[in-house]
Amino acid sequence: xxxxxxxxxxxxLKKRAGIVLTAxxxxxxxxxxxxxxxxxxxxxxxxLIEVVRTRRxxxxxxxxxxxxxxxETYFFRDRxxxxxxxEAVLPALAEVRRGGRIRIWCAACSTGQEAYSIAMMLDQNxxxxxGVPVEIVATDISDRSLEKARAGLYSQFEVQRGLPIQMLMNxxxxxxxxxxxxxxxRGNVAFRKQNLIEPFTQLGKFDVVLCRNxxxxxxxxxxxxxxNRIAEQMAxxxxxxxxxxxxVVGVSTAFEASLERRxxxxxxxxxxxxx
Amino acid sequence: xxxxxxxxxxxxxxxVARRIVEDLRFDADEAADGQQALDTCxxxxxxAVLLDWNMPxxxxxxxxxxxxxxxxxxxxxxxxxxxxxxxxxxAEAIRSGANEYIMKPFDSEIVESKFSEVGLV
Numbered sequence: 001x002x003x004x005x006x007x008x009x010x011x012x013l014k015k016r017a018g019i020v021l022t023a024x025x026x027x028x029x030x031x032x033x034x035x036x037x038x039x040x041x042x043x044x045x046x047x048l049i050e051v052v053r054t055r056r057x058x059x060x061x062x063x064x065x066x067x068x069x070x071x072e073t074y075f076f077r078d079r080x081x082x083x084x085x086x087e088a089v090l091p092a093l094a095e096v097r098r099g100g101r102i103r104i105w106c107a108a109c110s111t112g113q114e115a116y117s118i119a120m121m122l123d124q125n126x127x128x129x130x131g132v133p134v135e136i137v138a139t140d141i142s143d144r145s146l147e148k149a150r151a152g153l154y155s156q157f158e159v160q161r162g163l164p165i166q167m168l169m170n171x172x173x174x175x176x177x178x179x180x181x182x183x184x185x186r187g188n189v190a191f192r193k194q195n196l197i198e199p200f201t202q203l204g205k206f207d208v209v210l211c212r213n214x215x216x217x218x219x220x221x222x223x224x225x226x227x228n229r230i231a232e233q234m235a236x237x238x239x240x241x242x243x244x245x246x247x248v249v250g251v252s253t254a255f256e257a258s259l260e261r262r263x264x265x266x267x268x269x270x271x272x273x274x275x
Numbered sequence: 276x277x278x279x280x281x282x283x284x285x286x287x288x289x290x291v292a293r294r295i296v297e298d299l300r301f302d303a304d305e306a307a308d309g310q311q312a313l314d315t316c317x318x319x320x321x322x323a324v325l326l327d328w329n330m331p332x333x334x335x336x337x338x339x340x341x342x343x344x345x346x347x348x349x350x351x352x353x354x355x356x357x358x359x360x361x362x363x364x365x366a367e368a369i370r371s372g373a374n375e376y377i378m379k380p381f382d383s384e385i386v387e388s389k390f391s392e393v394g395l396v
Contacts, residue, residue, distance in 0.1 A: 160388065161384060165376040165392075169365060169369065
């Protein structure tokens with residue numbers, strides 16, 4: 001792939017998805033675009049980019065963005081956020097939201113493992129929220145990822161990363177060489193398409209937001225913008241969790257870092273009114 | 276250092292598994308069937324057992340049941356590692372005292388994930 005083609009795709013991804021593609025990701029780009037070129041019946045990636053550039057066909061542009069934003073994940077990834085949820089966040093919210101409901105947003109949910117991990121954890125420990133119902137909304141930019149998430153169908157390899165065998169036994173059934181999560185749990189998660197660089201006020205307000213391993217793809221100002229708009233969608237005293245290597249420090253002042261729990265951030269208890 | 280007993284009738288699988296558990300900082304022992312494994316456990320109980328199902332002489336399930344009846348045999352963490360990948364086998368293994376279950380083919384990520392699931396790493 002020549003430099004001009006790379007710059008063209010990088011520019012497209014920045015505009016469409018906020019993603020910053022650096023030159024060291026050339027391999028990633030080529031490995032994702034090659035199957036798309038084949039699918040389109042084009043002899044090479046160069047031809048694919050040429051077609052995208054000249055025809056500007058929306059369907060193809062969308063597919064290119066889709067394959068470049070699809071990302072791999074696994075059940076109970078990094079563990080810590082789920083420990084925070086179990087030990088601190090959900091019990092505290094159960095008190096505050098008594099008589100109401102708790103709303104959780106998995107922003108950039110990829111193929112659904114994070115949302116289902118929460119759903120399984122809640123199902124296994126109903127006392128966690130003391131009867132307060134929980135609504136889980138999971139969003140992603142990638143149609144392909146969402147399709148897989150909604151189907152809840154995972155390979156043998158995927159169900160062995162992070163998922164305890166007891167949960168596989170309780171919540172999955174085997175379908176040929178894949179495993180499908182139960183219909184009941186699928187019904188507990190609402191999957192929606194959402195590009196984080198576009199407005200998301202329509203999703204409503206949340207008590208908990210997990211936005212993990214996606215900000216890392218954005219530049220500083222995009223990160224700040226997304227985090228600030230997430231803060232606006234959160235109830236006072238709401239909880240935010242980011243990916244293990246990510247932080248709000250130096251990016252957004254809309255959150256306070258928890259002193260006791262690493263990687264847990266909160267919006268101020270009382271909404272600060274602008275003067 | 277914790278000890279992990281690798282039980283599999285395939286020398287190749289044992290070699291692969293040994294490399295993986297050694298990377299996870301275990302001392303590795305090997306046994307080629309359930310009876311050999313039981314003999315090893317009677318001398319000294321390991322911290323972990325990575326256990327194949329289908330083996331000559333004594334299969335993995337019979338070994339597991341015998342192990343759990345031994346004095347101190349409740350202590351080792353037993354992780355099945357087998358091509359038997361249907362729910363009935365998994366349920367039977369867990370009922371018989373297995374702590375975790377790996378469906379072959381496996382790699383280092385899966386072993387690490389499962390070992391951390393049961394508190395070994």
